Amino acid sequence: MEMKQRLKCIVAYDGSQFAGYQRQPNDRTVQGELEHAISRILKCPIVVHASGRTDAGVHAHGQVMHFDSHLIIPAERWVKAINKLLPPDIHIRHVEVVPMDDYGFHARFSAVGKEYRYRLKTLPPYEYDPCERRYVTYIYHRVDVEYMRQAADIFIGTHDFRTFAANPIGHNCVRTITEITITEDENGIEFIFKGNGFLRYMVRSIVGTLLEVGRDRLTLEQVHNLLRNRERKQCRWTAPAQGLTLWEVSYE
Amino acid sequence: MEMKQRLKCIVAYDGSQFAGYQRQPNDRTVQGELEHAISRILKCPIVVHASGRTDAGVHAHGQVMHFDSHLIIPAERWVKAINKLLPPDIHIRHVEVVPMDDYGFHARFSAVGKEYRYRLKTLPPYEYDPCERRYVTYIYHRVDVEYMRQAADIFIGTHDFRTFAANPIGHNCVRTITEITITEDENGIEFIFKGNGFLRYMVRSIVGTLLEVGRDRLTLEQVHNLLRNRERKQCRWTAPAQGLTLWEVSYE
Numbered sequence A, B: 001m002e003m004k005q006r007l008k009c010i011v012a013y014d015g016s017q018f019a020g021y022q023r024q025p026n027d028r029t030v031q032g033e034l035e036h037a038i039s040r041i042l043k044c045p046i047v048v049h050a051s052g053r054t055d056a057g058v059h060a061h062g063q064v065m066h067f068d069s070h071l072i073i074p075a076e077r078w079v080k081a082i083n084k085l086l087p088p089d090i091h092i093r094h095v096e097v098v099p100m101d102d103y104g105f106h107a108r109f110s111a112v113g114k115e116y117r118y119r120l121k122t123l124p125p126y127e128y129d130p131c132e133r134r135y136v137t138y139i140y141h142r143v144d145v146e147y148m149r150q151a152a153d154i155f156i157g158t159h160d161f162r163t164f165a166a167n168p169i170g171h172n173c174v175r176t177i178t179e180i181t182i183t184e185d186e187n188g189i190e191f192i193f194k195g196n197g198f199l200r201y202m203v204r205s206i207v208g209t210l211l212e213v214g215r216d217r218l219t220l221e222q223v224h225n226l227l228r229n230r231e232r233k234q235c236r237w238t239a240p241a242q243g244l245t246l247w248e249v250s251y252e
Helices: A030-042 A075-085 A145-153 A202-214 A220-229 B030-042 B075-085 B145-153 B202-214 B220-229
Strands: A005-013 A059-069 A090-098 A111-122 A137-139 A157-160 A174-185 A188-195 A244-251 B005-013 B059-069 B090-098 B111-122 B137-139 B157-160 B174-185 B188-195 B244-251
Touching: A005 A030, A005 A075, A030 A059, A030 A075, A030 A090, A059 A111, A075 A090, A111 A202, A145 A174, A145 A202, A145 A220, A174 A202, A188 A202, A202 A220, B005 B030, B005 B075, B030 B059, B030 B075, B030 B090, B059 B111, B075 B090, B111 B202, B145 B174, B145 B202, B145 B220, B174 B202, B188 B202, B202 B220
Parallel strands: A059 A244, A111 A137, B059 B244, B111 B137
Antiparallel strands: A005 A059, A005 A090, A111 A188, A111 A244, A157 A174, A174 A188, B005 B059, B005 B090, B111 B188, B111 B244, B157 B174, B174 B188
């Protein structure tokens, strides 16, 4: 019987020049680059499994993926070997061997929590910086951060989030958000989202909605209704991709 | 007689996707983009004059340039009008009307000081971040920051810097460096250079030399000799472009 190992990898990437995470035949994707690099080491085609997809322009600090290898290589050597074959906008931060039996590790199905961060600057008081444009969303009006915090509390807990999902039809849209923290300092405004999982566009749609509150175009009552009504078409605000980073995926 | 105005502009840019500042027939350059945008407003060809060139991959927070306009437009309107026509990696931060008589303002000839900043991270203890790779230079060894500070002091004052210049032959290479500050914090190592002017490659060659000191491959005595010997070929270390930013240009 052939020996095999399952490797869990923590991956950072700059999403600016990818057509998203998921492999596509004619586009440059994170999955495509990872599979290309690892299959060169293993000398056979390989599939990598991530905790979830990220959209075009979305970055990752701590995306997690796994793959199975018929070669037994120490984890530290994997880090160097894969990074050597990856382009500069993807980086393997950590590799470890994980169980691969029936109750073993799966990057997607074993994940119990995720953290996303969203960076934002308002003009004024912040200044547009061309070197930051891929990593921060600039908006052209002031926002009331304290009022946004009150609206953010509405989302905490277990809800059907289909109002804020890209393709809710026929999907289970119940998720639990445990934390939304909004901080403001000289680097701008940062949203931290923690929960057991997030639907496609969910973080960006909630940020977009909170920004409407922050500029006094939605009331707390209206946000309550949006969540309660569970109608995607009622949420018309999706914040741009470039401010968003998949920060961390947690496992038991 | 036609009315004319001279406009001084403070310009920020992300140098990553430019073949440098200076206009070139077949390459994307900062000067080319600025002239293209402004000439569309003035409806005639225009030349912009910068405080100096920056090389491919070098960024600017406070580059200064001027141009002459036959249209009299308020300075604040210039900011918006030019930015609307510029690509997202160049941004006009400020425009003001300056004198254009014989003793008037010239972005290059009136400049009395420049500040450059160079950002660096060492692996370890810092971690490679794909989103920062265009704005920070990563090096794969530790450096002794205190020893680099001692070496930096050697460059302070008025010297013939031809050892550290790209094309010294036939040029006056005497410049005055008034300050080199090296700080280290959780964001890495930053060099701040202030002086009356810097030759092409001068900041990057001095940073490259200081890094050799920092890893104990050059002594303070050898750095003294490099400066004194005034032989370009003796300096073989030029730090990469991406860590460098033209931070500010000062005028009387």
